[in-house]
Each structure stands twice: as C-alpha cells, then as structure tokens.
Amino acid sequence: MFQNQVLDEYRKDIGQKLLFGLSAVTLLTLLTIYAILNGPVKLTYTEMYSVFTGQIVSGTAYNIIWNIRLPQVLTAVVAGAGLAISGAAMQSVLKNPLASPFTLGISHAAAFGASCSIVLLGTGTTYSTGAVVLDNPYITSLSAFTCSLFSTAVILALAKLKKATPEIMILAGIALGSLFTAGTSAIQYFAEDTQIASVIFWQFGDVSKTTWNELGIISLFVIPVSIWFAYNSWNYNALNSGDDTAKSLGVDVDKLRIRAMIGASFVSALIVSLVGIIGFVGLVVPHMVRKMIGGNEMLLLPVSCLMGSLLLLASDTVARNIISPQVLPVGIITSFLGAPLFIYLIIKGREYW
Amino acid sequence: MKINIEGLEFSYNGKPTLKNMNLKVGKGEFLSIIGPNGSGKTTFLKCMNKILTPKQGSILIDKYDLNKLHREDIAKLVGYIPQAERGAFPTSVFDTVLMGRKPHMKWIPSSKDLEIVSDVIDMMDLSSFSMKNINELSGGQRQKVIIARALAQQPRILLLDEPTSSLDLKHQLEVLEITREQANNDVTVVMSVHDLNLAARYSDKILMMKDGEIFHGGGTDILTPENIEPVYGVSVDVKRDSDQIWIMPKKIACK
Numbered sequence: 056m057f058q059n060q061v062l063d064e065y066r067k068d069i070g071q072k073l074l075f076g077l078s079a080v081t082l083l084t085l086l087t088i089y090a091i092l093n094g095p096v097k098l099t100y101t102e103m104y105s106v107f108t109g110q111i112v113s114g115t116a117y118n119i120i121w122n123i124r125l126p127q128v129l130t131a132v133v134a135g136a137g138l139a140i141s142g143a144a145m146q147s148v149l150k151n152p153l154a155s156p157f158t159l160g161i162s163h164a165a166a167f168g169a170s171c172s173i174v175l176l177g178t179g180t181t182y183s184t185g186a187v188v189l190d191n192p193y194i195t196s197l198s199a200f201t202c203s204l205f206s207t208a209v210i211l212a213l214a215k216l217k218k219a220t221p222e223i224m225i226l227a228g229i230a231l232g233s234l235f236t237a238g239t240s241a242i243q244y245f246a247e248d249t250q251i252a253s254v255i256f257w258q259f260g261d262v263s264k265t266t267w268n269e270l271g272i273i274s275l276f277v278i279p280v281s282i283w284f285a286y287n288s289w290n291y292n293a294l295n296s297g298d299d300t301a302k303s304l305g306v307d308v309d310k311l312r313i314r315a316m317i318g319a320s321f322v323s324a325l326i327v328s329l330v331g332i333i334g335f336v337g338l339v340v341p342h343m344v345r346k347m348i349g350g351n352e353m354l355l356l357p358v359s360c361l362m363g364s365l366l367l368l369a370s371d372t373v374a375r376n377i378i379s380p381q382v383l384p385v386g387i388i389t390s391f392l393g394a395p396l397f398i399y400l401i402i403k404g405r406e407y408w
Numbered sequence: 409m410k411i412n413i414e415g416l417e418f419s420y421n422g423k424p425t426l427k428n429m430n431l432k433v434g435k436g437e438f439l440s441i442i443g444p445n446g447s448g449k450t451t452f453l454k455c456m457n458k459i460l461t462p463k464q465g466s467i468l469i470d471k472y473d474l475n476k477l478h479r480e481d482i483a484k485l486v487g488y489i490p491q492a493e494r495g496a497f498p499t500s501v502f503d504t505v506l507m508g509r510k511p512h513m514k515w516i517p518s519s520k521d522l523e524i525v526s527d528v529i530d531m532m533d534l535s536s537f538s539m540k541n542i543n544e545l546s547g548g549q550r551q552k553v554i555i556a557r558a559l560a561q562q563p564r565i566l567l568l569d570e571p572t573s574s575l576d577l578k579h580q581l582e583v584l585e586i587t588r589e590q591a592n593n594d595v596t597v598v599m600s601v602h603d604l605n606l607a608a609r610y611s612d613k614i615l616m617m618k619d620g621e622i623f624h625g626g627g628t629d630i631l632t633p634e635n636i637e638p639v640y641g642v643s644v645d646v647k648r649d650s651d652q653i654w655i656m657p658k659k660i661a662c663k
Binding site for chain 2 (some may be wrong): 059286
C-alpha cells in the first residue's frame, strides 16, 4: 500500500533522528564524566564515584569535584544549551540564517557594559604579578547584563513602533552592535593599561568563572525558556513558511516573534554577562543541527540544546587539557573546534539554502 | 460555510485599498475574483482570513463574526494558499503538509493527524517524494504541497491566491481539478486568478474588481467584452460553446 509506505518512511525518518538525539545524550553523559575526571589534576573513576556517593566528604578530590570541576562542567553544559537554543529560536522567528544573539548586538552591548564597569567604576585591575583580577565580578556582570537588555529593548521598541518585521530587528541589532563597539573602543582608548587588560580578560568567554550560585542563576532561566521554546516549536515551524501562512495556521505572529526575541535575548544576555563572550555556538550550532537532522523545529530545538552543550563542554575540556597545566579560555577553542566541523558539514551535510 | 461580507473597507498606510466591498458566497460555491494587478484581490482574500484586519465592515462566516473569532479557531475553518511562498529554512514535504494539522493538534501529532497527512499526500500524488525537501521540487510540485497542507487543515472554506500563476498547463488543470472537487464536497472556494479561461471553466461565480472596488459580480455569463474591456483595458473576443467560454485578448484598448 502506498499510503502505509508514506507513513512508514516518515516513522523511519523520525526514528533515525530520535536515535541521533539519543546518541547525543549518551555522548554528552560520557563527555561530562571525562571532563570531571580530567584537568590539571587527574582523578580516577573510583574517586569520583566515592565523592558522588558521599563516601568521601573532604580532601583534594572532593574539593576539585564539588568546587571546581562540577560547576565548570555544568556551566558549559547549561550555557552551551542556552546559547544554541537562543540562536535557533532567533533564526526561526527572524527567518534569517545569520541571526544570533551576537549578530543582534547582545555581546557587543555586554562588552560595553563590562568595560564601563571596569574602567569607569573601577571594578577590575591587574596586579604587578600579572594576575588579572576583577575586584567585583558581580557589578561587572550586572553592568554587562543591563547594557544587553537595554540594547534588546531598543530593538524591540523599534520593532513595535515600525511593525515587527525581521529585517528591522536585524538591521537595528547590527546598528546597535557597532554603536556599542565604538563605545567600547572609546572607553578603552582613554583607559589605563591595567584596565584594558581587565576588559580583554573579561571578554574571553570562560566557564570556569562561575560558582554554584551563578550556575544556579543561569539554569533558573535557561531551563524554563528552553522548555518554552520547545513547546512553541510548531509555531516556529509555521512561521518558517511565511508570516501570512503562519497567521492562516492560527499563529499570532507578532506576539510570537516579540516573545521569542525577549526570551532568547534575556537568556543569552545572562550567559554572556556571567561567562563572557562565547561566539559561534548560538550562530552555528543550529545550522549544524539542521545539516544533520533537518529543519523540523520539534527536533531542531532540543537537539540544538544538546549539540550546544556538547560543543561547549568539548571545547572546555580541550581548553583545560591541551597545554596543561595552562588553562585556555573556552571562547577561544569553540571556534577552533566548531569551524572545521561546520566546514565539514557544509561540504558533506544536507543542503538547505 | 457561507461567507457574508458587508461594507468592507481596508487601507494600507492611510491609502484606501478596498472600498465598500459587499459579497455573499454560498456553501460549496466556487468564486473566482478577477481583476488587473493592484486591484485589491490579494488584500481582499487576506481580509477573509484575518491575515489583514479591515478598517471597517463585517465579515461573517456562517453566523460567526470573523473579528470575534480567535486565530486558532479561524485556522480550523479556513485554509489559505498564498501567492508565493518560500521558507527561510527548508522542510520535507511530509512536515510541510503536517503543518496543516497545526490548528488541530497539540504538541505531538497524533496518529490520526499522521493518517490524514499521509492520505492527503497520497491523494495529491506526492507519495514518491514525501521525504524530500520542498526546495528540491519543481514549482508545480511545490504548489501541490502547499495545497496539500491547506487540505490537511480540513477547512470548510478555501482561499487561493493565484494558485496557477506560475504553473505549466498540466499542473494548472490538476490544481484546479482538485480545487473544484473540494467545492463539490461542500467546501466554499474563493480564488483570485488571472487566467479568465480557467476562471470561466472552473468557477460558479465571478467577481470583477477594479481599483479596490467591485466592478461587477455574478455567474460566468458576466464575462463579456463589454465588462472585460473597462476592467482590464484590453479588448477581447468571447466565444461561447455549449458548456465552455473562450476569452481571447485582441489588443490593448485606447484610453
């Protein structure tokens, strides 16, 4: 029967994609364990097992796992997921493959906010020993976050004023991005060497900056926003066929677009202001996933989360181990690791643009 | 479902696009809207689906005021086939048609949704490439996919915006046969179209529009040289067989 053949093909296709997602989950679990065990100090599986089961409650292994590795590894997982799903959602609602938290100026705004705080409020200095220290990381983060939100608010206000077309949002984002970049340069030009060092240090995305508290704050928003994005996946699918079609399928297009923008901007602003600038994940991970399993948002959004986590965690693991005991900021590695993978997918993956 | 439109007005940025539109379409009727480019056909169609909200006037479908219906509820009743559609990111034929079930389904499509979709794909003869990306299809095939999506919606009213304008002869006939069949099954059809011969052949009623106003409306017998020339600015010959009307353009009329 023809009809069954169509359904069979569809089910087989979905099955394969779910299997892909499942493999990503498995890989992420294994990588998480590997990342906890490896670093400047190597731990054994037995040590980790004893720490997690509560047999060891103090000592080096306990400290390394609970106070250093676990927050760092989980931050990589959560931040990667948040950046990737924000990028995927933004690309879908703006119907533009170049949309991401970064092309929309959020990271530029965050960098500007952090520079302001470091240079003007003096929240960061470099000591003569060469160690760069942010005296008050919370104020720096808060300032970065405020600027990111301000930038998003301007974009949304413009969109609201002049009808919420994707083109207006993207162009406004690019304009604001260069405005904030100019602002950062101006501040740096007048800043002292030590302050510039702090600013640059802040801009390196680094998941080892976070403590349990910050991890908690990020998770508190990334998890519900991700679930909400996934819940809306059919609306985003409909939007992909055009605003008119989406409306004819019952989607309140303007409301959906604005809300998705608020959610995605908020999450990425939060991550950037606490972790620093990690490019590439939000822009490219959704494209990687589309190239691997196609564009159906119902799968694209959750799998983007997984791939974002995987990429950021893998990068962080490499960053901690490649020139051990030196630890590189993860923001440097994501592109080194992700770009070749993406180029490979451009050559080998499915075509879609 | 019946459509009853009274005193509809619409303007784009303060410029009136539709003026005092009144229209009644009966259940299962096939209405073709004809008129030159820019006469307001597309705008009129979009108002019937609340894609655009008119400035004034009322649209009733059966007894329901369109303005008071939720978008999701309208989507359960009215299917819409846009003039040109190209997604930012490609999706498979199956997923595109499945989107038509969106107004009816929760987060995960039920097996009933999947069955309806595979039935429609089968009926539209799209089975052999149901897993392909729609961007890889020809224009004719893609249009059939879009129509399949609207049919998967199981609408009571079908709005089509120039569904045949970029299709070859065979696909034109195929698309209109499918649409006619829908009307025969009591789905109310409103279609904007440029090809007067096709309009004459497939529709029950004709609505002629000019400059955002209704010029004339009625059965296919209103397709006369006297009516067509002032609307299009082209003089035509009209030939009538027993069951077919032929319209042949002659030349651009002098102003």
